[in-house]
Amino acid sequence: xxxxxxxxxxxxxxxxxxxxxxxxxxxxxxxxxxxxxxxxxxxxxxxxxxxxxxxxxxxxxxxxxxxxxxxxxxxxxxxxxxxxxxxxxxxxxxxxxxxxxxxxxxxxxxxxxxxxxxxxxxxxxxxxxxxxxxxxxxxxxxxxxxxxxxxxxxxxxxxxxxxxxxxxxxxxxxxxxxxxxxxxxxxxxxxxxxxxxxxxxxxxxxxxxxxxxxxxxxxxxxxxxxxxxxxxxxxxxxxxxxxxxxxxxxxxxxxxxxxxxxxxxxxxxxxxxxxxxxxxxxxxxxxxxxxxxxxxxxxxxxxxxxxxxxxxxxxxxxxxxxxxx
Amino acid sequence: xxxxxxxxxxxxxxxxxxxxxxxxxxxxxxxxxxxxxxxxxxxxxxxxxxxxxxxxxxxxxxxxxxxxxxxxxxxxxxxxxxxxxxxxxxxxxxxxxxxxxxxxxxxxxxxxxxxxxxxxxxxxxxxxxxxxxxxxxxxxxxxxxxxxxxxxxxxxxxxxxxxxxxxxxxxxxx
Numbered sequence: 001x002x003x004x005x006x007x008x009x010x011x012x013x014x015x016x017x018x019x020x021x022x023x024x025x026x027x028x029x030x031x032x033x034x035x036x037x038x039x040x041x042x043x044x045x046x047x048x049x050x051x052x053x054x055x056x057x058x059x060x061x062x063x064x065x066x067x068x069x070x071x072x073x074x075x076x077x078x079x080x081x082x083x084x085x086x087x088x089x090x091x092x093x094x095x096x097x098x099x100x101x102x103x104x105x106x107x108x109x110x111x112x113x114x115x116x117x118x119x120x121x122x123x124x125x126x127x128x129x130x131x132x133x134x135x136x137x138x139x140x141x142x143x144x145x146x147x148x149x150x151x152x153x154x155x156x157x158x159x160x161x162x163x164x165x166x167x168x169x170x171x172x173x174x175x176x177x178x179x180x181x182x183x184x185x186x187x188x189x190x191x192x193x194x195x196x197x198x199x200x201x202x203x204x205x206x207x208x209x210x211x212x213x214x215x216x217x218x219x220x221x222x223x224x225x226x227x228x229x230x231x232x233x234x235x236x237x238x239x240x241x242x243x244x245x246x247x248x249x250x251x252x253x254x255x256x257x258x259x260x261x262x263x264x265x266x267x268x269x270x271x272x273x274x275x276x277x278x279x280x281x282x283x284x285x286x287x288x289x290x291x292x293x294x295x296x297x298x299x300x301x302x303x304x305x306x307x308x309x310x311x312x313x314x315x316x317x318x319x320x321x322x323x324x325x
Numbered sequence: 326x327x328x329x330x331x332x333x334x335x336x337x338x339x340x341x342x343x344x345x346x347x348x349x350x351x352x353x354x355x356x357x358x359x360x361x362x363x364x365x366x367x368x369x370x371x372x373x374x375x376x377x378x379x380x381x382x383x384x385x386x387x388x389x390x391x392x393x394x395x396x397x398x399x400x401x402x403x404x405x406x407x408x409x410x411x412x413x414x415x416x417x418x419x420x421x422x423x424x425x426x427x428x429x430x431x432x433x434x435x436x437x438x439x440x441x442x443x444x445x446x447x448x449x450x451x452x453x454x455x456x457x458x459x460x461x462x463x464x465x466x467x468x469x470x471x472x473x474x475x476x477x478x479x480x481x482x483x484x485x486x487x488x489x490x491x492x493x494x495x496x497x498x499x
Contacts, residue, residue, distance in 0.1 A: 021401065
């Protein structure tokens with residue numbers, strides 16, 4: 001009679017446990033191995049795609065809930081970032097303005113290096129006279145800073161005008177394009193003298209100047225540079241004024257020219273006030289004058305270069321008229 | 326029978342994926358219930374010692390293949406818990422819904438202690454701080470909490486078409 005053996009659960013349990021323990025010992029003591037076993041490969045290959053899919057699905061769910069519950073945070077961050085962007089925009093504009101100002105001041109500095117014989121004072125333009133089309137401007141330097149009437153005012157491009165009224169903290173400058181302005185001028189190439197007066201283009205309204213009291217035989221052509229002659233005492237010698245645009249010969253044995261000023265009168269922000277001459281400048285001027293007298297005037301002042309009578313008359317007129325009203 | 330096996334396998338696979346992929350992706354892995362243990366507990370209580378042993382051993386092996394330095398580190402505790410709970414499942418009436426959460430909680434504690442012992446014997450690393458202990462305790466509570474809904478689902482599936490819920494328990498014991 002066969003006796004039926006009944007498998008006890010504990011036997012199965014013990015067997016499985018032993019198998020697992022053996023597997024643990026084998027796999028654990030094997031350490032790092034390059035290739036997985038067949039069993040590991042089968043399990044890994046079959047389960048890992050499902051894990052990958054689950055990971056993607058879970059990430060989608062996570063992102064959905066993150067967005068759902070993070071709306072308030074997103075709004076707050078958005079507002080903060082918006083404020084930050086506005087702040088950076090302001091700072092960027094400020095930096096751009098500083099860069100532009102730096103460029104302008106660098107050019108102004110270039111002017112002072114080009115004419116080192118004068119002493120300068122920096123000033124900002126704080127107002128334009130609206131009634132007379134920029135013919136007078138207001139600057140933020142006055143008698144407190146040592147500004148005096150009739151001091152010449154220049155920009156990086158050339159002569160702007162002269163101080164006509166001084167207050168404690170600001171001053172008014174009459175520009176060379178004002179009809180009441182008159183500047184003793186000389187043509188750089190031919191050294192012919194004249195008087196530069198303010199004018200306005202009849203058609204375009206653009207600021208122009210006219211160079212009067214030129215002799216009929218004056219040698220000038222469009223493109224000639226016009227400088228201050230230094231006669232009259234208001235303006236220092238040799239400062240650029242403008243460029244000849246058009247020449248006209250008149251029947252009364254005189255000529256006049258239309259001059260386009262170098263200074264951009266529509267974009268005035270920083271100016272330099274010529275407050276005096278340096279000692280070096282004085283010495284240079286005296287030396288230059290002595291040289292002029294001895295050499296016959298090739299490098300000298302305009303007065304020395306005006307050899308003919310007409311020019312002498314012009315120089316006299318200039319001395320009287322320079323400065324205008 | 327086949328449907329039950331497939332259902333159990335599906336539940337275990339879902340628990341495995343939820344435990345190893347979904348919960349870490351959601352950022353709650355450090356303080357999360359042990360879903361695998363919950364399912365193994367419920368299967369063992371409803372289907373008996375062999376089912377519990379198989380569920381624990383096989384799921385633990387899969388977990389070990391992916392994450393453990395040796396096959397058996399997770400499988401042995403799960404197999405032991407599954408078998409022991411299945412073996413003693415007759416002591417609990419299947420209508421007693423308090424048993425699964427409590428047993429899953431205790432199973433989680435036992436599993437952690439087992440893992441701690443394995444770490445101690447294999448790597449000599451068994452430093453348990455207060456924070457770690459608290460985290461394990463909270464995770465065990467969560468495991469117990471998840472065991473109840475899992476148990477109800479499994480109970481509904483395993484007792485489908487049966488008269489009365491008590492018959493499921495009789496079937497399991499057989």
